[in-house]
Amino acid sequence: MRRRGAHVGIAACLLGLLAGCNGAAKAPDGKPKEEASIPVEVAQAIVGPIEAAYRGTATLEAEDEATVNAKQGGVIEQILVEEGQRVRAGQVLARLETERLALEVARAKSALDKLEQDHRRNESVYQRNLVSREAYERTKFELEGARAAYDLARLALQESEIRAPFDGVVSLRHIKAGNQIQAGSPAFRITRMDRLQAQIHVPERDIHKLAAGQKATLRVDAWPAKTFAGEILRINPVVDASTGTVKVTVAMTPEQPELKPGMFGRVEILYDRRERAVLIPKDAVVTEDAQHSVFVVQDGRAHRRAVSIGYSDADHYEVLSGLVAGDTLVITGQSSLRDDSKVEIVNAPTAAPDAKASSVAAQDGLQG
Incomplete structure (x- = not known):
């Protein structure tokens, strides 16, 4: 009887706890409480152009420079x-100072003149068989040596x-x-100031995306508001085994007098452009364990959706799959959301900021 009474007491306590829980979800008048809305800011996915680029740093060097x-x-x-x-x-x-060298030239000229006279005299008597061929050849060789000595003396004077x-x-x-x-x-x-180059080192896995002749731009700290033009001049055919990179040489366009050898700059090489890409603000993307997702707002509720990301620029991601243009995305307040959370939009649900017509990759390295 005591054991049965204990079981009845435990059951009564459990029923009381359940009743208390149900009571916490009800308003004082006994009706269930309404789910609270989470305030969020939103933007819409749009269609626009996006460009992909490699971005690296380099020090400008002169193509022609000599000590x-x-x-x-x-x-x-x-x-x-x-x-x-x-x-x-x-x-x-x-x-x-050339005084000594000039005297050397004068001495060599004097010796040359003497040997030329000796050779002409020996040549005359040799033709009449009055001197041996050996003597004639000897004066001829001495004359050639004197001419070489004279030329060397003149060269030394010129090289002064x-x-x-x-x-x-x-x-x-x-x-x-x-x-x-x-x-x-x-x-x-x-x-030579009008032929400047920038050398960057690109990972070998990405080198197939670059080719000689591709356009490039350069920004330097000395002229932060200007962009300087260039193009890929050559790509080294050998991979540096110690770094796993390939040297890419970018030739800057002539007639850009602001650029000087030794300037440090940031190089961007455009390698692809997509005219009609689905673009979303970067703030809309939540990344966890290398997986990308967004919260799509439909009928006042936020639904988490996985997306595949392509190129990116300073403000946008390209979405390859998971969204369509016009979807409304949460850009502020994701940290408080779970799948199917009720939300309250606190800004006008306008389209995402217009994509730049000539946007370039803002992150270092190649995207996509």
């Missing part, structure tokens, strides 16, 4: 150009002038007037 070395040693007598000055190919940049190898700008001067310089020592650096 001009002194071909002769000596004392710097005269410097004719300064840094920042434009020069032409073959223009004299500096001169060494340091000349520009090509058209460009003097980007660095290493020498000072009056200083001694050794043969082979650097004197100037000449840079």
Whole structure:
């Protein structure tokens, strides 16, 4: 009897708990409470163009740049150009003292003149068989050696002038007037400013999306409001085994004087464009465990829906599947939602912001 009484007591308690739970879901007048609406902001999926691009960073380099070395040693007598000055190919940049070299030329010329006279005299007597062929050949070889010595002396005198190898700008001067310089020592650096390049390194898995001739743009911190044009000049055929990347060289379009060698910039290479893509704001996408989903609002309730994402730009994702243009999506308040939650739209359900006609990928790397 005691055990049966205990069982009856437990049952009564359970019934009381259930009654209390049911009572918590009811208003004081006994009617069930209405489900609370969660405030959200929404936008609509639209159709628009989107472009995909590779984005990387690079330092601008001059295609033609050379360190001009002194071909002769000596004392710097005269410097004719300064840094920042434009020069032409073959223009004299500096001169060494030439007194000793000029004397060498004069001595070599004198020796040459003497041997030319000796050779002409021997040639005359040789034709009359008054001198041996051996003596004649000896003076002939001595004359050729003297001519070579004279040419070398003249060349040394010419090389006392340091000349520009090509058209460009003097980007660095290493020498000072009056200083001694050794043969082979650097004197100037000449840079061709109108042929600039940017080299980026693209992962090998993405290199098939790029090709020579594709258009590229460059932005630099010195000119944040400007975009500079270029195109892919070449793609290295070899993959760097240590990094798994391929070097891609972008040639900047000439006549962009704002660009200077050494500038750090951000390169974007467009590789695809879709004119009629379904676009949604980036804020609408919820990503969990590499899976993308959105909340679609229908009849006042939010339904979670998985989507497949394609290209992206600074503001939008392209949706490959899961949505159609015109679907209303939650862009603010997703953290409070569950599937089939009741929502209250607090903004006008307008279309998502218009997609840019020439949008580019804002994230680093290739999308899609």
